[in-house]
Amino acid sequence: MNGGTTIRTGLLVLLLAGALLAAPDARPAAAADGRPTVSLSAPQGGKGGDITVSGAGWRPGALLMMLICGRSAPGRGVIGGTNSCANAEGRAVTTDARGAFSKKMPVAEPPKPCPCVVHVATVTGEQAAVDAPFTVAGHPSAPLPRPTAGGKLAVLATAELRGSSGLLVRFGAPPSRELVLTVGNLGSAPVENPVFQVGTAHGVFAPQWEERQWRGTIQPGRKAQIRLPVQLSAGAHGDYQVSVKYGSKVLAEQPWGVGRPWGVTLFWLLLAVVVPAALFRIGMAVVDHVRPQRGGRHRNAPTAARTPSSAATATITTTALPWFTPDSAPSENRPTTKGHT
Incomplete structure (x- = not known):
């Protein structure tokens, strides 16, 4: 009886070991070949x-950015770029020494309908991105645009950035250009209304x-000139890299050097000079208006003395008549001399 139990126990252990060996690895499959992986709780x-x-x-x-994006699916990428993502609710995370990370992020509704993904991509250094499927409860959904089958676009000439900056760009207006490239359809089916990124x-x-x-439509074996508008944010300056992508393939890259908007700097310098000067003049006018006048009563005296009556009075009281001096003043006891009679 004990021997049978021992045999059954041994067989059970062997079966469990075989099941564990045959079971798939609990880790993400992409981690086995060295590719980055993402998993959700x-x-x-x-x-x-x-x-x-x-x-x-x-x-x-590595510094990573995590976003919930709509109109996306693994293998298709984020159609529309970051405009399809809830950027305000995104979170940044830095991987540890083993290249792993774990962080919470809020669930937000993206501006585009589902299917949705949690998009994780590098911010600096070598580019890498992984999309994990995710469903936002209560968010509307819409089918993804059908991928073009049989059509294959390739760049036939060097891409160019055309256009120039206007005067308003010097004062902080958004710089804009037009990316012009010639592409050809190397596939066996026409490409209708292609969507570039x-x-x-x-x-x-x-x-x-x-x-x-x-x-437009690009027939097999034909080529077409593509013009795509490019616009930066207001006040942008420095060295930029403009890229155009069709599907998951980058077709062309073009550098773009944007000058500093010196008009904005000049405006702030003038503002820093004009505003204090105006405030100083206003302050001095207020102080001059409210401060008391020195000797206010004495200032009015000369004005009153200039009137005719006051002037006459002042002359009479201050000027001594020649015949009314102290030495020649008439006396009651002294006879008045009238001359020879």
Whole structure:
């Protein structure tokens, strides 16, 4: 009896060991080949809640940005770039020495309908991005645009940034250009109304992608000139990198040096001089108006003395008549001399 129990126990241990060896690895599959991975604490959540985003296989010490984006799906990317994401509720995280991270982030409704993903991408250094599917409860959904089958676009000529900055750009207006490139359809099917993504990167930061749709059809073996508008934020200056992407392939990159808006600096300098001067003059006028006048009563005396009556009185009282001096003043006891009779 004991021997049978021992045999059954041994068989059970062997079966459990075989099941564990045959079971798939609990870690994300992409981590086995060295690619970065992202996992979520829950597959869905509602606005006002939060989820925990974890990752592994990233570059040690890398700065990552986590966003909830709509109109997205793993393998398709974020259609429309960061304009499809809830940027205000995004969170930044830095990987540890092993390239792993774990952080909570709030659940927010993106500006575009679902399907949605939690988009994790590097901010600096080598570009890497992973999308984890996520459902925002109560958020509207819409089907993704169908990918073009059989069409394949390639750049046939060097891309160019055309246009010039106007006077308002010197005073902080958004700089704008037009990215012009010639593409050809190397596939076997026509490409109708292709959607490109234009990204602008400043310095070492990752590009911010925006969706640009070109209206038209490119037949197989034909080429077309594509013009895509590019615009930076107000007051932008420095070295930028403009990229254009079709699908998951970057077609062209072009540097763009934007000058400093010196008009804004001049405006603030003038404002710093004019405003204090105006305030000083206003303050002096107020002080001169409210301060008491010195010797106010004595100032009115000469004015009163200039009147005719006052002038006559002053002359009579201050001027001694020649015949009324103390030595020649008439006396009652002294006879008056009238001359020879």
